[in-house]
Structures are given as C-alpha cells and as structure tokens.
Amino acid sequence: MHAPPATEIATLISTGLAVVDPSLAVRWLNPAMGEWLGVGTRSALGQRLDAFVREPALAQxxxxxxxxxxxxxxxxxxxxxxxGRPVTADIALQPLAEGTVLIEVHPLIGDIAEPTPLSATLRGFAHEVKNPLAGLRGAAQLLQRRVAEADLKNLASLVIAEADRLSALADRLLRHGGVARVAPVNIHELLERLEVLVTSEPSSPRIRHDYDPSLPDSSGDSDRLLQVLLNLARNAVEAGATTLIFRTRVEHGVRLGEPHARSALRIDVIDDGRGVPDALRDNLFQPLVSGRPEGTGLGLALSREIAREHGGELRFASEPGDTVFSLFLPMEKPHG
Known part of the structure; x- marks a missing residue:
C-alpha cells in the first residue's frame, strides 16, 4: 500500500489525511481521517472514498x-x-507521485442557531491547538520508550493521557453540535485526578481536601468537568496561591439560571492567592478578559460555558488570601 512521506508523523497529527488513486480507492489514511469518516483505517483500504463521504465534486x-x-x-x-451525518469542511487535494492524490480535511463548525461569544473564538482555537498536542503526544511516546526510570515513564504516560484528553475535548467542543458525553461521574475521583495533574507541574501548591463522603455520583462529561476544575486550579497558582483546598458539599434551593434545583452539588476550589482584581470582577467570565498580559482570556469563559452546558453555574467570591470558585451541578433535573 502507498503511504505518504513521514508516515509516522502523518499518523500522529490531528488533520484528516488520505491517499487515493484515480478511482478514489483509498490507498492510505491516518486515524484522524478514519475518525472523521467514521470508519476503521484498515477496513477503509481499497474501498472508494465516496462510499464514506458524499460529495459529487470530489472525484472530478x-x-x-x-x-x-x-x-x-x-x-x-x-x-x-x-x-447520513451532514458536516461542513474545507478539503484540499494535492497530487503525489504514482498518480495518487493526498486529500486533507479541515472540519468546520456547523451553523449554530444561537452562537455564544465564545464559539467564534473557539473555531480558530481548534486549528491552533490540535497539531501541537499531537506533536507533544508523539514526543512523550518516544520519551516513554527510551527512559528506564519508572517515574519518568509515569510522567510520560501522564503527558500522553492529557494530550489525548485535550484533543478529544477540542474535537467535541468544536464539532457541529458539540454534544457532551454524559455518564455517571464520581466527583471525588475526578478531584483526585485533578490533584495528580496540578502537583505534577512546576511550583505546585499544597493540596488539602474537605470532602462530603456521602455525595452520590453526579452526571456529566468527566473530561469537560475536569477541564473546568483544572482551569480554576491553574488560575489560582498563577495568582500566587501556595495552598489549594478542594471542597465538596450539597447545596439546597440553588438558582441555576431561570429554574431552581432542589439540590445541587457544589465543588469549591479555594486558594490563598492574590484574588480577583476589582477591575475584572464584572467581566471575569467574558471571552478575552484576563488579568495577565500573556493570558488568552479563554479559560474562565470556556469553564462557565461548560458549567451551563451541564445545567449548572460557575460563581466566585474573592478577596486577597481567600478566593473561592464554586462549580454548581444539579443533582436532579431543575424545575421551575
């Protein structure tokens, strides 16, 4: 089978790539293209590309x-x-040797009835973040193969797992519909995972727990919820926090948007950093608002969008030395 140059790199990157012959028979494709088409990379070989994607102009x-x-x-x-899944994409066709063509696909966000201010920003973000993540993952894989120390292998595994999680998160956030993968979530296990990530970074803070052990499982997309909590923890560290407290509670009679939730799970990330500047308090969750010159201003905007996607809310109370960001998740379907 024909494969393009630098096949190993092409296999790792997140852009969908396929090599076809003049009849559109698939000679090679990378996993990203297989995922986009909804087909296995091996089962697609030899089949015509237009069996998986209907676009009359493609063959011509x-x-x-x-x-x-x-x-x-x-x-x-x-x-x-x-x-029958409709999608929108930019498609490039590049002639290769041996009479074959390299097809490259860049999926676009579908039309959204009521786009949030964040959605337009994320469209460009997807293309910017995914290929660097693939390169990072590839480097971590090479490191994992070459080092002998168990601790270094574990760190490389952590990098690989996080690169996969972030790549999947970007996919789900930016594809048409962006539907969350809802499943039971043990919030304390999620916080333990958060602790591993936070303490693996340079200048990691001390972590303390204040858990309600009686909490039942919540319901949600664990990867997206982890991203919210990771954003909160990293913001705290960047604000000079030396101690973080992860606290869980049940809150009754909470207003989450228009409806009320009889009871909600509240996850607090408490820090002893500098606090939220007064000038940012009213617009803190808006896109492109950041207290740091090098900040993107996407983290908290994305975090609130994820919270609301789960029927919840993200709130904060802050003063120097005592800042609390609270993620509220309904424990049952809200009612009016």
Missing part, C-alpha cells in the same frame, strides 16, 4: 489535481458522511 477535483499537477481546494463543502 481529484482527476483535475492529477492532470494539472496542482493543489485544488474545496472550501466550505457541505458533505454527508456515514449514517
């Missing part, structure tokens, strides 16, 4: 790219994938 463009020996692009193409 592939022929033109080979005949004219130039890169052709199909921008904002509305195509239909397996099981």
């Amino acid at each position: 463009l592939a022929e033109r790219a080979m005949a004219e020996r130039q890169v052709l692009q199909l921008r904002g193409a509305h195509v239909v994938l397996a099981r």
